[in-house]
Amino acid sequence: MIQRVAIIGLGTMGPGMAARLARGGIDVVAYDIAPAAIERARTMLAAADGVLDNLGIEAKGTGGSVRFTSELEEAVLGADLIIENVPENEEIKAGVYRKIEGMISADTIVASDTSGIPITRLQAHISNPGRMVGMHWSNPPHIIPMIEVIGGEQTAPETVATIRDFIRSLGLLPVLLKKDVPGFVENRVLYALLREVVDLVERGVIEPEDIDTCVSWGIGYKLAVIGPMALLDMAGMDIYHSVSSFLNEDLCDRKDVAPLVTKQMADGKLGIKSGEGVYSYTPEKIAQLQPERAKKLVAIRRILEGRE
Ligand SMILES: NC(=O)C1=CN([C@@H]2O[C@H](COP(=O)(O)OP(=O)(O)OC[C@H]3O[C@@H](n4cnc5c(N)ncnc54)[C@H](O)[C@@H]3O)[C@@H](O)[C@H]2O)C=CC1
Numbered sequence: 001m002i003q004r005v006a007i008i009g010l011g012t013m014g015p016g017m018a019a020r021l022a023r024g025g026i027d028v029v030a031y032d033i034a035p036a037a038i039e040r041a042r043t044m045l046a047a048a049d050g051v052l053d054n055l056g057i058e059a060k061g062t063g064g065s066v067r068f069t070s071e072l073e074e075a076v077l078g079a080d081l082i083i084e085n086v087p088e089n090e091e092i093k094a095g096v097y098r099k100i101e102g103m104i105s106a107d108t109i110v111a112s113d114t115s116g117i118p119i120t121r122l123q124a125h126i127s128n129p130g131r132m133v134g135m136h137w138s139n140p141p142h143i144i145p146m147i148e149v150i151g152g153e154q155t156a157p158e159t160v161a162t163i164r165d166f167i168r169s170l171g172l173l174p175v176l177l178k179k180d181v182p183g184f185v186e187n188r189v190l191y192a193l194l195r196e197v198v199d200l201v202e203r204g205v206i207e208p209e210d211i212d213t214c215v216s217w218g219i220g221y222k223l224a225v226i227g228p229m230a231l232l233d234m235a236g237m238d239i240y241h242s243v244s245s246f247l248n249e250d251l252c253d254r255k256d257v258a259p260l261v262t263k264q265m266a267d268g269k270l271g272i273k274s275g276e277g278v279y280s281y282t283p284e285k286i287a288q289l290q291p292e293r294a295k296k297l298v299a300i301r302r303i304l305e306g307r308e
């Protein structure tokens with residue numbers, strides 16, 4: 001049984017995960033290498049807790065807890081599950097696995113929240129690779145209920161089953177992958193869409209604001225209710241066959257990163273985190289945007305779950 005979880009890395013994803021796990025009755029110990037990240041995480045945890053209240057997710061049993069620490073060993077000691085949540089860089093992740101190796105027992109499950117580095121590659125950096133599994137949350141992790149579960153070539157089937165059951169026990173939705181493909185499934189689908197929208201903007205077909213309206217109020221809104229495979233049935237296989245027979249060859253299939261994105265990176269325009277990306281963000285706008293988005297996601301989720 002998983003009762004104690006260590007989260008390593010408290011950037012964008014860690015605090016929301018900690019809040020959701022604690023709400024599920026789990027005792028979380030949260031660690032980051034950067035003291036500033038730990039301080040920021042305290043505020044983010046409080047905000048995520050408020051959102052969970054709005055979602056109506058009650059604490060399970062006597063409720064769990066979140067404790068912060070700046071000592072890695074204190075975080076992982078006695079943990080039943082470790083969730084590695086450090087930047088998307090194989091070397092940084094491998095460094096964490098090497099460090100914790102001597103601090104944990106051979107059967108402690110080590111999960112990675114990687115966005116898409118194959119688990120088969122990551123588990124090459126850990127002894128007893130059978131205990132390593134992909135546990136890919138979606139951002140914001142305290143609101144999005146779906147979590148992908150990915151076994152690598154050497155992951156023991158019991159490890160995958162334990163994580164799937166653990167996710168279910170929290171009232172969340174595990175989605176099991178049958179193969180360990182780069183990007184897993186959620187990001188393969190998302191990145192196919194992002195490649196196309198960036199290309200359309202780059203080719204001058206449409207303005208960013210207009211493509212956001214088109215996708216959010218067209219396919220985005222619809223897909224929240226009707227999944228893509230069910231949508232094929234709704235549209236009709238004959239329609240899909242006709243359209244894809246002339247459209248597929250015209251869709252963007254570039255293998256490199258689009259110049260628009262490379263230039264934004266070179267100019268330091270990273271999005272909300274740097275104040276400018278596709279759009280511009282003042283601190284006031286950011287302070288308004290985040291709770292506003294959380295409120296809308298909560299309202300939509302409650303409706304989709306049939307609770308409103
Ligand atoms: N940002 C997103 O939308 C999503 C990200 N992910 C994945 O989750 C992981 C974390 O992503 P973010 O939270 O966005 O990253 P982030 O860059 O916001 O945060 C990473 C945190 O890890 C800390 N860190 C760096 N090296 C460390 C080490 N050796 N030990 C402990 N802490 C260390 C940093 O100080 C930072 O606070 C990545 O693998 C990412 O691909 C998964 C789902 C969504």
Ligand SMILES: Cc1ncc(C(=O)O)c(C(=O)O)c1O
Nearest residue numbers: 114115116137138139186187
């Ligand atoms: C742009 C982007 N990239 C990766 C992820 C992820 O799931 O890892 C997300 C996300 O929203 O979760 C994302 O938006």
